[in-house]
Each structure stands twice: as C-alpha cells, then as structure tokens.
Amino acid sequence: MKVYSYEISKEPLLSRLPALFAYIDYEVNGDSAIHKATDSIDGCYGKVIENIIYNGKTYTYRELINYYYKYKNTTEGDRDLIAFMDKGIGKKEISEEEYPRDIYELVPDYIYIATAQSQYDEMMKLKKLCDAYEAGINNGMESVQSICCDCEKYEKMGGDKMLSFLQECIQEANAVANEYYGYVSDDRLILHFSINLNCTMNDLGLLTPYLDVWEGGKKYNVGDLVYYNYQTYVCIKENTGYWDNELDVILFPYNIDEEENCFKLIKEALPDGTKEDILIGVDEVVTTDSKLKSLRRYKEYTDALGNTSYPDYGYDWLYYYRVGQVITYNTLNDDLGNIAFFTDKVDEEIEEGEIYTDLYAYGDIIDEINFEYNEDSNRYEIVFTYYIGCHFKGTCSGKKYDDDGNLLYYFENFERDTEDGYHGVKYVDRYTVESDSEIITDFVINPDGHIIDTENFNAYVRGDIESRSKKYEFVTYTANQTHDKNINGSIVQITSIQSQISAKVKGERDYEHNWLLRSDYYNGISYIPNTNVDVFIDRGSTAAMEKHIKLGEVKTLDDMLLYANGSFFKIEDVTG
Numbered sequence: 366m367k368v369y370s371y372e373i374s375k376e377p378l379l380s381r382l383p384a385l386f387a388y389i390d391y392e393v394n395g396d397s398a399i400h401k402a403t404d405s406i407d408g409c410y411g412k413v414i415e416n417i418i419y420n421g422k423t424y425t426y427r428e429l430i431n432y433y434y435k436y437k438n439t440t441e442g443d444r445d446l447i448a449f450m451d452k453g454i455g456k457k458e459i460s461e462e463e464y465p466r467d468i469y470e471l472v473p474d475y476i477y478i479a480t481a482q483s484q485y486d487e488m489m490k491l492k493k494l495c496d497a498y499e500a501g502i503n504n505g506m507e508s509v510q511s512i513c514c515d516c517e518k519y520e521k522m523g524g525d526k527m528l529s530f531l532q533e534c535i536q537e538a539n540a541v542a543n544e545y546y547g548y549v550s551d552d553r554l555i556l557h558f559s560i561n562l563n564c565t566m567n568d569l570g571l572l573t574p575y576l577d578v579w580e581g582g583k584k585y586n587v588g589d590l591v592y593y594n595y596q597t598y599v600c601i602k603e604n605t606g607y608w609d610n611e612l613d614v615i616l617f618p619y620n621i622d623e624e625e626n627c628f629k630l631i632k633e634a635l636p637d638g639t640k641e642d643i644l645i646g647v648d649e650v651v652t653t654d655s656k657l658k659s660l661r662r663y664k665e666y667t668d669a670l671g672n673t674s675y676p677d678y679g680y681d682w683l684y685y686y687r688v689g690q691v692i693t694y695n696t697l698n699d700d701l702g703n704i705a706f707f708t709d710k711v712d713e714e715i716e717e718g719e720i721y722t723d724l725y726a727y728g729d730i731i732d733e734i735n736f737e738y739n740e741d742s743n744r745y746e747i748v749f750t751y752y753i754g755c756h757f758k759g760t761c762s763g764k765k766y767d768d769d770g771n772l773l774y775y776f777e778n779f780e781r782d783t784e785d786g787y788h789g790v791k792y793v794d795r796y797t798v799e800s801d802s803e804i805i806t807d808f809v810i811n812p813d814g815h816i817i818d819t820e821n822f823n824a825y826v827r828g829d830i831e832s833r834s835k836k837y838e839f840v841t842y843t844a845n846q847t848h849d850k851n852i853n854g855s856i857v858q859i860t861s862i863q864s865q866i867s868a869k870v871k872g873e874r875d876y877e878h879n880w881l882l883r884s885d886y887y888n889g890i891s892y893i894p895n896t897n898v899d900v901f902i903d904r905g906s907t908a909a910m911e912k913h914i915k916l917g918e919v920k921t922l923d924d925m926l927l928y929a930n931g932s933f934f935k936i937e938d939v940t941g
Contacts, residue, residue, distance in 0.1 A: 369560060377427055378554075380409045383477040384454045385541045386426060387549045388412035399549055403542040408455075408479025416550035419449060423550040453545050455479055455538060459530075464523055471521040478541070481534035488528050491519035559853055570887035575880035579628075581606040581615030590879075591628070593617055597879050598628040655844070655864040656753055657794050660692050660731055661685040666836060679842030681796070683747065683804065684835070686731055687828045691779045694728025694757060701771050704759075712772045717761050722782050726757040727789075730781050734826040736798075736808060738815040745798040745805060745815075747839045755789025756782040786869050793865045797840040804837045 380386065385402040388409040392398050399415055402408040414426035433450040436442025455478040464472045476484070495516040523530070576592040582605055585591065589600040598619065604627035606615040618627035663685060665673045676682050697705045707723040733750040759776035766772055781789075798804050805812065808822040824830045825837075846863045849856050915933065919925045925934050 371560065373556075375413070378413045378556075380412055380414050380426065380430075382454055383408040383410040383479045385409065385479050385538060385545055386414050386417065386453050387542075387546045389415050389554065399546075401542045401546045402479055403482070403539055406480070406483045408477065408538075410479075413554070416552055416554050417545075418548050418550045419446065423552045425554065452541060455541055457534065464527070469521055469523050469527075471518065472523050472527065476534065478534040478538040481531045481538055485528065485531040485535060488519065488522060488531065491515050491522070492525075492528065495519050568889050568891050570883050570885075571890050571893060572881040573884055573887065575882050579617055581617075585627075590631070592879070593619075593628075597631045599631050600627060601629050602627040604628075651866050652846070652863045653866050655794050655862040656729075656792060657681075657686075657749055657751065657862075657864070660729055660751055662687055662690055662692065669833065676836075676838065679840065679845075680838050681841050683734075683826070683837035683839060686734060686749070686826070688731050688734050688826050689780065690828070691728055691730050691757070694726060694779060696727075697725035701767075701773060703772075703774055704776055715761060715764060715772070715774050717763055720758055720760050721776070722758040722784065724757065724759055724776065726759060726776075726779060727754055728757055728779070729753050730755060730757075730779075732781060736804065736817055736819070736822045738817065745809070747796045747798055747804070749792075749794040749796075751792050751794075752781060752789040753792060756785040758782045790866050790868045793867075794862070795844065797843045799838075799840055802838055803835050804839065807835070807837075 380388070386409045387399050387401060388405075389397050390400050390404075390412060400412075405412065416423050416425055417429060418424075419429070429446070429450060432442065433447060437447050437450075456475055457478060458475050459472055466472065498516050574592045574597070576590055576597065579585075579591040579593040579598070584603070584605050585600045586603055587600055591598050591600070594617075602618075604618050607618040607621050607625055607627070608614075609616050618625055619629075620626065658681075665675060666682065666684060667673050699705050705725045706721070707725070729752065731749060731751040733748070735748040735750075737746055737748060738744075739746050757779040759780075760778040762775045762777040764772060764774035808818045808825075810816045810818050821830065825832075841862055844862050844864075845860050847858050847860045850859045851857075915928065919928060919934075926936060928934055
C-alpha cells in the first residue's frame with residue numbers, strides 16, 4: 366500500500382480577528398463540533414471558521430474575508446456583503462468626545478465586542494477592589510492604601526461608564542453570535558487537494574499453452590492437439606510429419622498439398638457459423654476536434670517581396686490546401702529500405718510504372734474540397750473531406766540493383782486506396798465563405814442564381830492553377846464549439862473547431878482452443894523470450910558414497926587387497 370503524507374498550512378483556514386462567526390473545534394471525545402463565537406473569550410480568533418451562507422449561497426470564510434478587505438474602503442463591490450461582514454466582525458469605535466483620552470488614558474480607540482466579556486470581567490475585579498478601598502478608608506484602615514493604584518487604573522479605563530458600555534457590548538455580541546450561528550451551511554467545510562496518483566501495473570506473466578509443441582518424427586493420431594507457430598492444430602490423419610527430400614528435413618504437414626495435409630487449424634475445424642466477419646460502421650454523426658490544419662502544405666504565406674503573413678483569428682486560407690497532396694505518411698520498410706508488401710514478391714514481379722495496393726504505407730490526405738451553396742443556411746460553404754491514417758497505394762517510379770545484387774525500388778504518386786475502407790478516419794469540415802471573399806468573386810459566375818464555376822475551382826484546389834497573389838479566405842469561427850473541461854479541479858472553457866468523423870472497422874471472431882497456464886518464471890514477462898539452451902553438465906566418474914558402498918561388498922582382508930585387482934583401496938604396511 367502506498368501512503369501519501371501531505372502537509373498543509375492551517376493559516377488560510379484560521380480567523381485572525383476576534384469576530385463572531387461560528388467556528389469548528391474539537392470535543393473531549395475527539396469529534397469536531399460547531400461552536401458559537403461567544404463560547405471562546407476571544408471569539409473566533411485562531412479558530413477554523415465553518416462555511417457561511419449569504420443570500421442563499423455557501424461561501425468559505427476565506428472567500429468572504431478576501432472580498433471584504435478588497436472592497437471595504439472603496440465604493441465598489443456588494444455593499445450589503447460589506448455590511449454583513451462588518452456586523453460579523455463586531456468592531457466598535459470608541460469616540461474621544463465621550464471618553465477624552467487625557468482623562469481616560471487606558472480607553473482603546475475601538476473594541477471587538479466578542480472580547481467584551483473578558484474586558485468586563487477584568488474591570489469588575491478592579492471595581493470590587495475600588496469598593497473595598499473606599500470602605501477601608503471610611504473605616505480608617507491604612508492597610509488598603511496600596512489599592513489606590515488599582516482604583517486609578519479603573520478610572521483611566523473608563524470606570525462605571527465603560528462598564529455599562531461593555532455590558533451593552535456583551536448583549537450585542539451574544540445576539541450577533543446566535544444570529545451568525547444560524548448562517549452555518551449544511552455543506553461542511555471541505556479541503557480540496559491536488560494529489561498525483563500513479564498507477565502501477567504488475568504483469569502476471571506470459572500465458573503458456575498447456576499443449577505439446579509439435580515434434581518432427583513423433584507419431585500423432587487423429588484428434589491429437591498440437592501447438593505450432595503460435596496456433597493450435599488438430600490431427601486429421603495419422604502421421605509422423607512430412608519428409609522433404611530437397612531440404613532433407615521433417616516439415617510440419619500443413620499447407621503442403623491436399624493429400625499430405627495431416628493437420629488442420631482448430632478454428633477451421635469448428636462447425637459452420639462459429640466464425641464470421643464483423644463490420645462495424647459509425648453511422649450517427651460524431652464530432653471531434655478538426656485536424657485540417659495538420660494538412661497544410663505550407664506553414665506560412667510569403668509574398669513576392671518576402672513578407673510573411675498569417676490568417677486572422679477565426680479565419681483560414683484556401684491557399685494552404687490541395688486535393689490529393691500527401692503531407693505526412695508512414696511506411697514499414699525492409700532491411701534495404703524498400704517499402705514492404707503485404708504479400709511475398711520476387712524481384713521480377715515488381716515492374717516500373719505499375720500501381721501497387723499491397724504496400725505498408727499509411728498517412729493523411731485531403732480527398733475532396735468542394736465549394737457549394739447551402740440553401741438551408743443561405744450561404745456559401747467550403748467543404749473539406751480528408752482522411753487521417755488511411756492506406757495508400759503507390760506507383761513504382763523505378764528500380765535498380767545495388768553492388769550486392771539486392772533490388773532497390775522506389776514509389777511515388779501515393780493515393781488513397783479506395784478499395785480499403787477499413788483504414789483511416791474520415792473527417793468532414795464545413796466552413797462559411799463571406800460575401801466579399803475572393804472565392805465568390807473568382808468562382809461564382811452568377812451570385813443571384815448561385816451558379817458556381819466548379820471547373821476552375823476544382824482546377825485550383827487540385828493545383829492545376831496556381832496563384833500566389835490570392836489567399837482565398839474563408840471563415841472558421843462559425844464551426845467553433847465551446848465546452849467545459851476539468852483541469853486540475855478547475856472548470857475551463859475550451860474552444861475548438863469541430864469536425865464530423867466516421868470510420869469502419871473490420872473484425873474477425875477468432876478462436877483458440879487451448880489450455881493455458883502461467884509459469885512463475887515468466888512473471889512480469891509479456892513476450893515470448895528467445896532462449897538458446899546449450900548446457901552440458903559433466904558429473905564426473907565418482908560418487909560421494911562410492912567408497913562406502915564398495916566397502917560394504919568386502920567381507921575379508923583378502924577381498925579388500927584383491928578388490929579391482931588391488932587398485933581401488935590403498936593399503937600401507939606400517940608394521941616395520
């Protein structure tokens with residue numbers, strides 16, 4: 366088990382004002398409970414404040430206090446909220462007119478009414494001392510002379526007048542504390558932390574078939590199951606393998622010829638109907654982010670003077686795009702660098718000028734660019750149809766042999782393989798063309814009748830007509846779509862150009878009748894390891910217990926002297 370130790374500062378949770386907001390504290394049994402501010406002599410100072418309801422909404426104390434300090438000395442902000450916080454803070458000014466500071470030197474400029482009770486208790490102690498002082502003086506007791514300093518302090522703190530004021534503050538503090546206790550939210554204070562959770566996956570290891578691997582020369586009977594070349598076969602004819610006279614080796618008797626086939630794939634031997642092709646097509650409209658910009662033929666536009674420019678935000682240029690132009694593609698190559706084929710081919714079968722559809726070549730391509738009038742929206746539109754990850758066919762442009770006699774061949778003019786409908790995702794983007802666009806002025810013959818010069822337009826998007834002076838701008842912001850996305854706990858609005866996609870997937874139900882097991886020594890290994898076992902153990906010609914065993918065969922001293930012609934036991938004469 367992984368344990369995360371996360372330390373945080375409590376400071377943002379604490380109140381640094383002796384205010385009257387309800388707070389959270391621990392009980393004797395360790396459970397947390399909500400307290401009124403008057404339960405503490407300093408109000409909610411140093412306490413964690415519970416969430417507060419204001420105008421029907423729940424806020425944290427930190428949110429409210431930050432807002433309060435931001436707008437309290439301004440004319441902006443919610444003045445009702447500022448008044449709400451002022452009342453909860455409970456700060457009262459003490460005027461100098463009522464309490465002249467030359468007389469009442471110890472009277473503060475202001476007081477937090479949450480602390481009025483503690484100040485009242487302190488002044489009551491002083492008042493009792495003063496009463497005792499006056500009583501002692503009247504009775505002639507000189508021992509009370511030392512109390513006169515406390516009486517002076519009491520008067521400087523405001524005397525009986527301040528005591529009455531504190532009583533009023535205590536009553537007000539209790540009322541406000543009760544009121545703000547009622548503002549406690551049912552949504553208790555919750556702390557949110559961003560914790561990086563790492564996932565660790567333990568591979569249980571390679572699955573090993575619980576079948577005998579086919580061995581040449583071993584006799585197999587009808588119905589026997591064997592494992593060969595990662596597939597399971599069933600014996601349909603008694604055999605020991607196929608002897609190839611040319612190779613002088615025993616071959617696996619499958620796909621030799623019809624008469625010599627002695628094994629059959631287990632899935633081919635299943636009853637009809639257990640194997641079928643599955644065609645999955647996406648018929649409904651599915652939208653995703655557009656990939657059109659990845660098919661630009663240039664990264665930037667450069668005019669005749671060498672100045673570069675880019676489309677404005679929300680716009681794009683037809684200048685960047687051409688039908689049939691392959692921008693990115695990937696191929697699988699052999700050791701010589703040639704593009705590999707699906708099927709086996711000899712050198713004579715590859716001819717210059719021929720189109721091949723069995724190449725390991727995939728990539729992205731714009732299939733169509735159409736300019737049309739949309740009667741529903743009453744506007745002109747550019748429609749891009751392109752494929753991401755489709756299969757290519759190519760034309761052999763040349764071949765030659767290197768110095769070692771290896772054939773090198775080259776391909777060009779890659780096109781989308783229309784016969785292969787199971788590779789690639791089809792994207793369709795629709796963009797608006799504004800009325801003053803060069804696309805309309807150059808390619809619309811009759812704007813009122815919405816007659817489009819498709820011949821010249823198609824020639825342009827195919828690259829038959831090239832013009833660097835015109836960019837042919839169209840609108841992309843009409844295809845924008847905004848959606849919310851959660852990023853690190855925050856909801857962020859993401860705006861992107863939307864595209865319609867469709868794809869087909871061809872699947873085949875496959876069956877592998879086999880028993881499988883996991884060997885402990887394959888734990889954590891996902892692929893079949895290449896092993897080369899070439900171990901020879903020489904155990905020698907002796908054994909640890911050999912002498913003891915042979916000694917057990919000896920019955921007399923003569924037997925010992927004559928054992929193995931007297932050469933096994935070494936006997937020394939020590940009588941001399």
